[in-house]
Amino acid sequence: MSKLFIASEIFHGAGSLQELKNIEGKKAIIVTGGSSMKKSGTLDRAIAFLEEANIEVKVFDGVEEDPSSATAMKGAEVMHDFQPDWIVGLGGCSAIDAAKTMWIFYEYPDTDFDSLIKPFSVPVLRKKAKFIAIPSTSGTGTETTGLAVITDREKGVKYPIVSYELTPDIAIVDGAICASxxxxxxxxxxxxxxxxxxxxxxxxxxxxxxxxxxxxxLEIVFNNLQEAVKNPTNIVARQNMHDASFMAGLAFNNAWLGIVHSLSHQVGALYGIPHGCSNAIFLPNVIRYNEKASNRFPDLAKVIGKETAEDLAQAIEKLRGDVNNIGSIKEFGISKEDWEKNLDYITANALADPCTGFNPRKPTLEELKAIYQACYNGEVVNF
Ligand SMILES: [Fe+2]
Structure with a gap:
């Protein structure tokens, strides 16, 4: 028996941001990033819709890329003073993930950050506030996942906080927000x-x-990503990518991820390589590695008119290039010396990452290290 975890209410389609005017409550805090939501006018529109619903609004802005536990604690203090009954994460996944983490510390101020790292250890939420997620990027699916990724800068480690308690109550999937x-x-x-x-x-x-x-x-991404990159104001492509991101988030919220993410979390924390960028470097080689233990890749390849796992890996490499992404870690500008100095450390952390447990093939430390090395050099994995 299984339970499907999903945001309780999902508003989707261009213009669905206006659903904020139908929210019932007293106080809402909007957590957002640097300036893009302000510049595009989305933040002001969100505030106006909430005020139309007679909700008092406060904004916590300036959440950085790869938000830190320190930022989450700071936001929780602001929430403690304001006492919102709605928390609105607005922006990229960094803003929404930070808002989710603030939510935990708002409801449980004495929580020890280290205790949250153990999967499914978040206490019962919604005693003080419920959560609305409004993504402005089409990638993490955090608007429907029980996941928040927070970085401990001192240790150079990204921690996924995993709990279905973090699955938002309301997701607003408005592709028009992504035009900027x-x-x-x-x-x-x-x-x-x-x-x-x-x-x-x-x-x-x-x-x-x-x-x-x-x-x-997968089908929607292959059909729309290039167009969304080339013609940013094509709202149809934007909405399609936003829908696909939600679907992918809903899929992995209920089936989880694998070692692409385990490998990626480490290079993101240590070198600041954007998450999707490193995923796309690791993914083709991880498909080649996992193919030895899973017969599911041909089914997936068929979706895009291909046949084998290798076809799928190569189609992803082609798409990666078509949307101007790099194909190896060294192209990010990391020296061989620096890479080799940190390789054992990141490999050990990747093996311990919670995502490793859901991978179809159980990796050894040596195998993960060899995948890292191949992806650093832009070589093909054949084991
Ligand atoms: Fe991801």
């Missing part, structure tokens, strides 16, 4: 959504719902 997203972020985040489709489909949790969503999401 720069091409490189559209590319990176779209490749993250693509990775979610593949990893959820082959994960070791069997789930018919995740299978259908993964296949559908």
């Amino acid at each position: 997203m720069p091409a490189h972020i559209t590319s990176n985040t779209g490749l993250d959504a693509l990775t979610h489709c593949v990893e959820a489909y082959v994960s070791n949790i069997e789930n018919n719902f995740a299978d259908v969503l993964s296949k559908g999401g």
